[in-house]
Amino acid sequence: GEGTTLNNIGGVYKSQGEYDRALKYYQQSLAISQEIGDRSKEATTLGNIGTVYSSWGDYAKALKYYQQSLGIRQDLGDKAGIGLIYNYMGLNYLDLGDYPQALDYFDQAKAIFNKIGAKEGIGVTLTNIGIVYQKQKKYPKSIKFYHKSLAISQQIGNRLQEANNLNTIGRVYQKLGEYTKANDYHHQALEIYQKIGVKSGISYTLYSMGIVDQHLGNYPKALASYQQALALSRTLGTRLTEGKILAGIGSLYDTQNQSELAITFFKQSVNVREAIRKDLKVLPIEQQQSFTETVAQDYRRLADLLLQQDRVLEAQRVLDLLKVQELKDYLSNIRGDNNTVDGITELTNEQEIIKGTQPIIDQAIALGQELSELETIVSDQRTQTQQQRIIQLRKNQAKLTKDFQDFLNSPEVEARLAQLRETTEAENLDLKKYDRRLREKLQQLEQDAVILYPLVLDDRLELVLVTPYAPPIRRTVKVKREELETGIKKFGDMLVTPIRNAKTPAEQLYQWLIKPIEADLAKANAKTIIYAPDGKLRYIPLGALYDGNQWLIERLRVNQITAMSLTSLDTKPTPQLQVFAAAVTKEHTIPIGDKSVYNRALQYTQLEVESLAETLPNTKTFIDQQFHGDTIYKMNDYSVVHLATHAVFKKTKQDSFILFGDGSHVTLSQVEEKWDLSNVDLVVLSACQTGLGAELGDGKEILGFGYLMQNAGADAAIASLWNVDDQGTQALMNKFYQVLKQGKVTKAEALRQAQIALITNKVGDDFEHPYFWAPFILIGNGL
Numbered sequence: 001g002e003g004t005t006l007n008n009i010g011g012v013y014k015s016q017g018e019y020d021r022a023l024k025y026y027q028q029s030l031a032i033s034q035e036i037g038d039r040s041k042e043a044t045t046l047g048n049i050g051t052v053y054s055s056w057g058d059y060a061k062a063l064k065y066y067q068q069s070l071g072i073r074q075d076l077g078d079k080a081g082i083g084l085i086y087n088y089m090g091l092n093y094l095d096l097g098d099y100p101q102a103l104d105y106f107d108q109a110k111a112i113f114n115k116i117g118a119k120e121g122i123g124v125t126l127t128n129i130g131i132v133y134q135k136q137k138k139y140p141k142s143i144k145f146y147h148k149s150l151a152i153s154q155q156i157g158n159r160l161q162e163a164n165n166l167n168t169i170g171r172v173y174q175k176l177g178e179y180t181k182a183n184d185y186h187h188q189a190l191e192i193y194q195k196i197g198v199k200s201g202i203s204y205t206l207y208s209m210g211i212v213d214q215h216l217g218n219y220p221k222a223l224a225s226y227q228q229a230l231a232l233s234r235t236l237g238t239r240l241t242e243g244k245i246l247a248g249i250g251s252l253y254d255t256q257n258q259s260e261l262a263i264t265f266f267k268q269s270v271n272v273r274e275a276i277r278k279d280l281k282v283l284p285i286e287q288q289q290s291f292t293e294t295v296a297q298d299y300r301r302l303a304d305l306l307l308q309q310d311r312v313l314e315a316q317r318v319l320d321l322l323k324v325q326e327l328k329d330y331l332s333n334i335r336g337d338n339n340t341v342d343g344i345t346e347l348t349n350e351q352e353i354i355k356g357t358q359p360i361i362d363q364a365i366a367l368g369q370e371l372s373e374l375e376t377i378v379s380d381q382r383t384q385t386q387q388q389r390i391i392q393l394r395k396n397q398a399k400l401t402k403d404f405q406d407f408l409n410s411p412e413v414e415a416r417l418a419q420l421r422e423t424t425e426a427e428n429l430d431l432k433k434y435d436r437r438l439r440e441k442l443q444q445l446e447q448d449a450v451i452l453y454p455l456v457l458d459d460r461l462e463l464v465l466v467t468p469y470a471p472p473i474r475r476t477v478k479v480k481r482e483e484l485e486t487g488i489k490k491f492g493d494m495l496v497t498p499i500r501n502a503k504t505p506a507e508q509l510y511q512w513l514i515k516p517i518e519a520d521l522a523k524a525n526a527k528t529i530i531y532a533p534d535g536k537l538r539y540i541p542l543g544a545l546y547d548g549n550q551w552l553i554e555r556l557r558v559n560q561i562t563a564m565s566l567t568s569l570d571t572k573p574t575p576q577l578q579v580f581a582a583a584v585t586k587e588h589t590i591p592i593g594d595k596s597v598y599n600r601a602l603q604y605t606q607l608e609v610e611s612l613a614e615t616l617p618n619t620k621t622f623i624d625q626q627f628h629g630d631t632i633y634k635m636n637d638y639s640v641v642h643l644a645t646h647a648v649f650k651k652t653k654q655d656s657f658i659l660f661g662d663g664s665h666v667t668l669s670q671v672e673e674k675w676d677l678s679n680v681d682l683v684v685l686s687a688c689q690t691g692l693g694a695e696l697g698d699g700k701e702i703l704g705f706g707y708l709m710q711n712a713g714a715d716a717a718i719a720s721l722w723n724v725d726d727q728g729t730q731a732l733m734n735k736f737y738q739v740l741k742q743g744k745v746t747k748a749e750a751l752r753q754a755q756i757a758l759i760t761n762k763v764g765d766d767f768e769h770p771y772f773w774a775p776f777i778l779i780g781n782g783l
Contacts, residue, residue, distance in 0.1 A: 001032075001036075001038075002032055003029045003032035003033045003036070003038065003041050003045075004029075004041065006025045006026075006028045006029035006032065007025070007026065007029040007041065007044065007045055007048065009025045010022045010023070010024075010025035010026040010029060010045075010048060011048065013025065014048070014051065014052060014055075015197070015198055018236075019052050019055055019056060019236065019237055020237070022048075022052055023049065023052045026045050026048050026049045026052065027049070029041070029045045030042065030045040030046065030049065033045060039072050039075070039076060040072075040076060040078065040081075042072060043069045043072035043073045043076070043078070043081060044069075044081070046065045046066075046068045046069035046072070047065065047066060047069040047081075047084065047085055047088060049065045050062040050063070050064075050065035050066040050069065050088060050092075051088060053065065054088070054091065054092055054095070055200070055236075055237075055238055056237060056238070056239065057095075057238075057239050057240045057276045059092050059095065059096055062088075062092055063089065063092055066085055066088050066089050066092065069081075069085050070082065070085045070086075070089075073085060079112050079115070079116050080112075080113075080116060080118055080121065082112060083108075083109040083112035083113050083116075083118070083121050083125070084109075084121070086105045086106070086108045086109035086112070087105070087106065087109045087121075087124060087125055087128060089105045090102045090103070090104075090105030090106040090109065090128055091128060093105065094128070094131060094132060094135070095240065097135070099132050099135055099136055102128075102132055103129065103132045106125055106128045106129045106132065107129075109121070109125045109128075110122065110125040110126070110129070113125060119152055119155070119156055120152075120156060120158055120161070122152060123149045123152035123153050123156070123158065123161055124149070124161060126145045126146075126148050126149035126152070127145070127146060127149040127161070127164060127165055127168065129145050130142040130143070130144075130145030130146040130149065130168065131168065133145065134168070134171065134172055134175070137175070139172050139175055139176055142172055143169060143172050146165050146168055146169045146172070147165075147169070149161070149165050150162065150165040150166065150169070153165055159192050159195070159196050160192075160196060160198060160201075162192060163188075163189045163192035163193050163196070163198070163201055164189075164201070166185045166186075166188045166189035166192070167185065167186060167189035167193075167201065167204070167205050167208065169185045170182045170183070170184070170185030170186040170189065170205075170208060170212075171208055173185065174208065174211060174212055174215070177215075179212050179215050179216050180216075182208075182212050183209065183212050183213075183216075186205055186208050186209045186212065187209075189201070189205050190202065190205045190206070190209070193205060194372065194375045194376075195375065195376065195378070196376065197372055197373070197375070197376035199232055199235070199236055199372055200236055200238060200241075202232060202372065203229045203232035203233045203236065203238065203241055204229070204241055206225045206226070206228050206229035206232070207225070207226065207229040207233075207241065207244060207245050207248060209222075209225040210222045210223070210225035210226040210229060210245075210248055210252070211248060213225060214248075214251070214252050214255060219252060219255075219256060220405060222252055223249070223252060223401070223404070223405055224398075224401040224405075226245055226248050226249050226252065227249075227360075227361070227364065227400075227401055227404045228364065228368065228397070228401065229241070229245050230242065230245045230246070230249070230361060231361050231364035231365045231368050232365075232368055233245055234361065234365060235365045235368065235369060239272055239275065239276050240276065242272050243269050243272040243273045243276065243295070244269075246265050246266070246268045246269035246272060247265070247266060247269040247298045247301075249265040250262045250263070250264075250265035250266035250269060250298075250301075250302075251301075253265065254301070254305065258417075259305050259308065259309055260309075260417040260420045260421065261353070261408060261413075261417065262305055263302065263305050263306060263309070263311075263350070264346070264350045264353055264354065266298060266301060266302040266305065267302065267344045267346055267350065268346075268354065269298055270298060270299060270302060270318070270321075270343060270344050271343040271344060271346075273295050273298075274321075274343040274344075275343075296322065299318060299321065299322045300322070300455070300457065302318050302344075303315045303318040303319055303322070303455055303462075304455075304457055304462075306318065307455070307462050307464070307474055307476075309421075310474060312464055312471065312472040312473070312474045313434070313435050313471065313472055314344070314345070315455075315462075315464060315474075316453060316464050316466065316472055317344060317345070317434065318344060319453050319455055319464065319532075319534075320453075320532075320563045321343070321344065323532060323534075323562065323563035323703070347420065349416040349417070349419050349420050350420070352416055353408075353413055353416055353417075356407055356412070356413065357404060357407060357408070360400055360403050360404045360407065361404075363400055364397070364400045364401075364404075367393055367396055367397055367400065368397070370389075370393060371390065371393040371394070371397065374386055374389060374390050374393070375390065435471065435472075438451070438466055439466075439467075439468050439469065441569055442466070442467070442468035442530075443468045443469075444569075445528075445569055445783070447527065447528040447557070447746065447748075447782075447783070448524070448525050448526055448527040448528060449468070449526070449527070449528035449529070449530050449559075450465055450466060450467045450468070450520075450521065450524050450526045450528070450529060450530065451465070451466040451529075451530045451531075451532065451561075452464075452465055452517070452529050452530070452531050452532070452542075453465075453466070453532050453534070454513060454533060454534050454537055455534055456481055456484060456485075456534050456535050456536070456537065457481065458480065458481050459480055459481075460476055460477060460478055460479065460480070461476075461477040461479050461484060461512060461513075462474060462475075462476055462477075463475040463476075463477065463513070463516060463517055465517050465520055465521075467520070467523075467524040467526070468524070469524070470524075473517070473520050475516040475517050475520070476516075477512050477513075477516050479512050484512065485536050487505060487508050487509055487512070488509070488536045488537065488539065488540055489536075490505045491505035491506060491508075491509055491540055492539055492540060494506075495540070495544065495722065495770055495771055495774060495775075496722050496723075496771065497771065498769045498771035498772065502544070502546075502769065502770050502771075503546045506544055506545050506546035506551075506770070507545075507546045507547070507548055509540070509545050510545040510546055510547050510548075510552065513537075513542070513545060514545055514547070514552060515547075521556075526556065527556060527557060528556065528557040528558075528559060528748060528782070529542065529556055529557070529558050529559070530559050530560075530561055530569075530782075531558055531559065531560050531561065532560075532561050532562070532563060533560065538702045538703060539702070539721060540721075541558070541721060541770075541774045541775065541776075541777050542558045542560075543556075543558040543752070543755065543774060544770040544774035551759060551770070553752055553755050553756065553759075553774075554756055554759065557746075557748040557749055557751075557752050557782065558748070558752075558777075558778075559748045559778055559780075559781075559782030560706065560777050560778060560779045560780075561706075561779065561780065562703050562706050562707040562710070562779065562780075568715070568781060569781050569783065576618065576639065577616050577618060577639055577640055577737075577740065577741065578618040578619075578637075578638045578639050578640070579612065579613075579616050579618065579619040579620070579638055579639075579640040579641075579642055580620060580622070580634065580635050580637075580638040580640070580641045580642065581609040581612050581613060581619050581620065581621050581622070581642040581644070582609070582621070582622040582623075582626075582627040582631070582642070582643050582644065582645065582661065583602075583605035583606050583608065583609040583621070583622070583623050583624070583627070583644040583645065583661070584602060584605060584624060584627065584644070584645035584646065584659055584660070584661045585601060585602055585603070585605055585606050585623070585624055585661075586601055586624060586661075587599060587600055587601040588646075588659060588663040590657070590659065590663065590664075590665050592655055592657060592665075592667075597648070597657075599646040599659055602644065602645070602646070602687055602726060603726050604726035604727055604729070604730050605644035605645070605686075605687065605726070606623055607730060608644045608686065608726075608729065608730045608733055608734075609621050609623070609642065609644055611730065611734050612642060612733065612734070612737055615734065615737045615738055615741060616737055616741060620638070622661070623661065624661035624662070625661055625662050626661065627645070627660055627661035627662070628660050628661065628662040628664060629660060629662075629664055629666065631660075632666070632674065632675060635675075635677060635680065636676050636677060636678060636679050636680060636713075637679070638679075638680065639679070639680060639681045639682070640680070640681060640682045640683075640684070641677065641680055641682070641683045641684070641714070642684045642686065642733075643658065643683070643684065643685050643686070644686045644687055644729075645658065645659045645660070645661070645685075645687055646658075646659040646687055647659070647685045647687065647688040647705075647719070648688070649668075649688065649701040649702065649704070649705050649719075650701060655667075656668040656701060656704075656705070658671070658685070668704065668705065668708060671708055671712065672708055672711070672712075675708075675712040676712060676713060677709065677712040677713040677714040678712075678713030679713070680712075680713060680714040680715070681714070681715050681716070681747075682714065682715065682716050682717070682718065682747055683709045683714045683716075683717045683718070684717070684718045684719075684733075685705075685717070685718070685719045685720070686718075686720065686724075686729050686733055686776075687720070687723070687724070687726075687729070688705075688719045688720040688721070688723075702719075702721070702777075702779075705717065705719060705779075706719070706779030706780055709779070709780065710779075710780050710781075714780070715780055715781040715783075716747055716778055716779065716780035716781045716782060717778070717779050717780055718747075718751065718776055718777070718778050718779075719776070719777065719779065720775040720776050720777075721774075721775045721776075721777060722771075722775050724771070724772065724775050728758070728767050728771075728772035728773070731758060731763045731767060731772075732754050732755070732758055732763075732767075732772070732773060732776065733754075734763070735753070735754035735757045735758070735763050736750050736751055736753075736754040737750075739753045739754060746782055746783045747778060747781075747782050747783065748778055748782030748783075751776060751778050754773075755773040755774070755776075758772055758773035759773055
């Protein structure tokens with residue numbers, strides 16, 4: 001019927017990479033099958049629409065269509081159809097980097113196809129499983145699956161599947177460093193894709209060939225492959241591939257020590273990915289996170305290149321953007337602001353270089369379309385005219401590739417690159433404005449504040465320091481990531497055990513993080529460090545670093561932020577302290593997902609909030625049963641919200657929660673949706689747990705909690721990085737509120753004075769070990 005015809009036409013356009021046209025036909029076909037009640041056709045078309053959105057990188061929308069299709073196929077008992085959709089869903093999760101979920105769907109698909117003896121289905125699924133193992137770097141295992149699938153596709157004459165397998169085997173040999181073997185497989189794949197006219201396959205294979213040639217040192221050949229792949233991916237609108245290709249070109253120029261050109265292409269790559277990420281917002285967050293982990297390395301590489309060129313301000317923007325993206329990954333619904341929404345500024349000279357490549361790429365797109373249509377005609381069935389046209393087009397293609405290379409090597413581009421070397425930040429108004437805004441923010445604080453951005457790279461640590469009266473400063477520390485992370489772990493282990501000597505690892509970290517900028521801090525007369533830590537550095541408190549004589553907090557205030565562009569630092573606190581103080585004292589076991597989580601009784605929390613009420617008369621206490629889900633709606637009537645309860649921050653926001661006194665709890669997802677703290681100056685969580693002491697993640701959960709409180713409207717949050725001794729907490733909190741009560745003292749200074757009181761044993765007894773005083777960090781506005 002008409003519905004089937006429309007679906008088939010959609011399929012033809014999809015295989016040629018014309019996704020817009022494919023979608024139009026699929027939607028028409030869907031309307032007809034729904035109208036006539038043909039549920040089987042409806043399920044097929046829904047699945048096809050899902051694959052179009054998946055190709056565009058709109059994974060959330062794709063998943064919605066797959067689930068609708070799956071529901072119908074399950075109702076109809078269509079086994080082969082269910083297997084197909086499981087494969088689609090697996091691929092969706094694979095693209096997002098969620099490998100366990102992907103493998104789960106592929107295993108279900110394989111079981112179904114084995115049961116019904118569907119060879120084609122088995123072959124496709126074996127390939128998909130191979131890809132998962134490849135992504136997990138289990139290369140020998142992945143090659144085994146690919147070869148099994150290749151044998152099936154050759155046996156049943158499925159050329160597309162055969163080409164896919166050949167291409168993927170090539171990619172694995174590439175990973176193993178066997179480039180000649182890889183090249184051989186890619187060439188076989190390319191030949192088949194060209195014969196059957198699958199443009200997305202041609203584009204991705206050319207990209208893979210570019211990587212291989214780059215490794216073999218065939219740079220002009222690599223650029224030719226990348227350029228043809230780029231033209232094709234832009235024709236097809238496959239943004240994920242386009243982002244990879246642009247990063248590939250960036251990497252190619254980096255390899256040849258042409259840093260300015262590398263930066264130009266990496267910036268484009270990052271901006272393409274920013275555009276993809278905007279559409280990723282509605283996915284479950286773990287998938288967004290894994291999506292970012294697959295691209296974060298290009299952000300880091302761009303920041304790395306900019307820092308090597310001393311383009312510190314641009315690098316600082318990239319670092320800030322990376323932090324905003326990491327937050328997005330953890331919390332999904334992060335709105336960027338003026339500083340982040342446009343991605344990364346391309347300087348005038350960079351824009352002109354890109355503009356110059358555009359006509360060549362446009363011609364390559366038009367030429368590529370005509371050529372790929374002619375190449376699908378079987379060679380012995382081509383007319384003489386067609387054969388001559390193919391030869392001419394291939395010559396033209398080679399010329400365009402040469403034009404692309406010649407343009408990038410031209411005196412015009414060389415002159416622009418020379419200008420970039422001499423005047424990068426100075427000539428860019430946008431960056432100037434950004435720099436001025438950053439410095440003005442610091443000057444208005446009147447806290448003698450500086451901003452410290454560390455960037456952890458594989459071979460070194462970069463420290464970017466922004467001061468109120470000079471351009472940003474960059475200091476390079478020769479410490480490898482591995483060594484730094486071992487130091488962080490060692491320090492973390494000492495911090496959570498009060499009987500161990502934490503000074504030695506604390507001093508080592510001081511040598512890496514503070515010593516190199518000591519002179520800069522002195523010159524800026526710094527009294528406050530606004531700190532935006534990177535990766536695992538989020539698990540350790542900066543104030544607990546040791547200079548051999550005293551702890552850093554004894555000299556300086558420390559105020560942690562999520563990202564500068566998301567932090568408002570200019571609100572002054574409410575003079576009148578009105579406190580909402582809640583305490584949970586009893587043990588509770590609560591369900592989180594499919595697990596039960598035990599929360600021990602908290603012995604000293606009641607005492608903690610009662611003594612707080614004595615210190616600050618305008619305090620309302622909520623003990624145990626009085627503190628429940630509905631009390632959150634009272635919080636916004638207070639300037640300080642103090643919660644002495646279990647708060648657990650895990651790698652996903654669904655597993656992270658705050659416990660109420662009646663045994664119920666709220667996850668961070670719910671906090672994001674329901675909490676309004678717009679009148680609140682400070683939120684204190686005095687019995688938190690983060691991942692410290694276990695296997696360290698990248699600290700996004702700590703970043704995420706601070707941002708959530710700010711996003712709900714609170715100016716700042718204080719939270720603990722590890723589970724603290726209850727008496728120590730009580731002593732610290734008492735002192736903190738006593739200092740705050742005096743007025744004219746910022747939150748960061750009140751916390752510092754409370755910490756010093758414990759270090760010097762002015763409060764309590766034997767609390768000088770950082771285990772007692774260091775866990776509390778202030779995130780957000782420390783004024």
